[in-house]
Amino acid sequence: MADPCEVWFYHLERSGLDQVLPDLLEKTLARNWKALVRSRLPERLEHLDSWLWSYRDDSFLPHGEADEPHAAAQPVLLTTGMDNPNHADVVFLLDGADAGVLDGFVRCIVLFDGRDEAALATARAQWGAIKKQGLPVSYWRQLARGWEKQA
Numbered sequence: 001m002a003d004p005c006e007v008w009f010y011h012l013e014r015s016g017l018d019q020v021l022p023d024l025l026e027k028t029l030a031r032n033w034k035a036l037v038r039s040r041l042p043e044r045l046e047h048l049d050s051w052l053w054s055y056r057d058d059s060f061l062p063h064g065e066a067d068e069p070h071a072a073a074q075p076v077l078l079t080t081g082m083d084n085p086n087h088a089d090v091v092f093l094l095d096g097a098d099a100g101v102l103d104g105f106v107r108c109i110v111l112f113d114g115r116d117e118a119a120l121a122t123a124r125a126q127w128g129a130i131k132k133q134g135l136p137v138s139y140w141r142q143l144a145r146g147w148e149k150q151a
Contacts, residue, residue, distance in 0.1 A: 002104075003106075004102075004134070004135050004136060005102035005103070005104075005105045005106065005107060005108050005135055006106070006107045006108070006135070006136050006137075006138070007099070007102070007107075007108040007110065007130050007135050007136065007137045007138070008107060008108070008109050008110070008137075008138050008139075008140055009110045009112070009123060009126075009127060009137070009138070009139045009140065010024075010109060010110065010111045010112070010140050010142070010147070011112065011114045011123075011139065011140065011141050011142060012111060012112065012113050012114055012142060013114040013115070013141070013142045014142045014143075014144065015142065016113075017094065017111060017113070018051055018055065020111065020142075021037070021048070021092065021094075021111065022051075022052060022055045022056070022061060024092070024109060024111075025037075025052070025061050025076055025092075026061065028076075028089070028090050029061070029075055029076070031089075033088070033089035033090050033106065034074075034075050034076070034077075034086050034087060034088040034089055034090070035075065035076045035077070035088050035089070035090050035091075035092060036076075036077050036079060036084055036086060036088035036090070036091045036092065037063075037076060037077065037078045037079070037091075037092045037094065038079055038080065038081075038082075038091060038092065038093055038094065038097040038098075039078075039079075039080060039093075039094040039095045039097050040080065040094075040095050040096060040097050040098075041080075041094075041095045042080055044094060044095055045065060045078040045079070045080065048063075048078055049063070049065055049078060052076070061076055062074070062075050062076065063075070063076035063077065063078060064076075064077060064078070065077070065078045065079070066078065066079035066080075066081055066085060071085045071086060072085050072086050072087070073086070074086050080097075082098065082100045084104065084105075087104075088105065089105060089106045089107070090105060090106060090107045090108070090109060091105050091107075091108050091109070092108075092109045092111060093108065093109065093110045093111065093126075094111055095119075096112075096119065096122035096123075096126070099126065099129075099130060102133075102135065108130075110123060110126055114142075127139075137151075138151060139151040
């Protein structure tokens with residue numbers, strides 16, 4: 001039997017999603033893993049679709065949207081859906097997106113804005129729901145330089 005999906009909560013306090021997500025996606029791809037980026041907000045995915053091509057002058061992240069041709073072949077797939085068409089190893093949850101069934105994923109990364117009370121409340125509810133499933137959960141807090149595992 002496969003190991004259970006590890007769920008990591010990233011509490012964004014010093015940087016926004018636009019700064020943090022590309023770095024985490026680069027680390028995911030460096031491990032030869034595929035990524036699924038799930039949001040409840042289509043406008044977030046529309047923004048990310050542009051941003052991931054231009055976030056750095058010397059690099060871009062190859063990606064596509066779930067409703068485009070060849071979605072299954074994308075190393076990074078942006079979606080509002082609950083399926084996993086690119087057979088991703090890691091699912092990134094944005095904007096309070098539902099984790100759904102995490103079978104088949106190696107890791108689930110929940111990113112939330114620590115300056116937004118509604119986002120904090122949603123993350124707390126997600127933490128509780130995932131803990132009830134018996135999955136290994138950890139909490140990462142953003143420091144001045146890098147991340148520190150807090151729980």
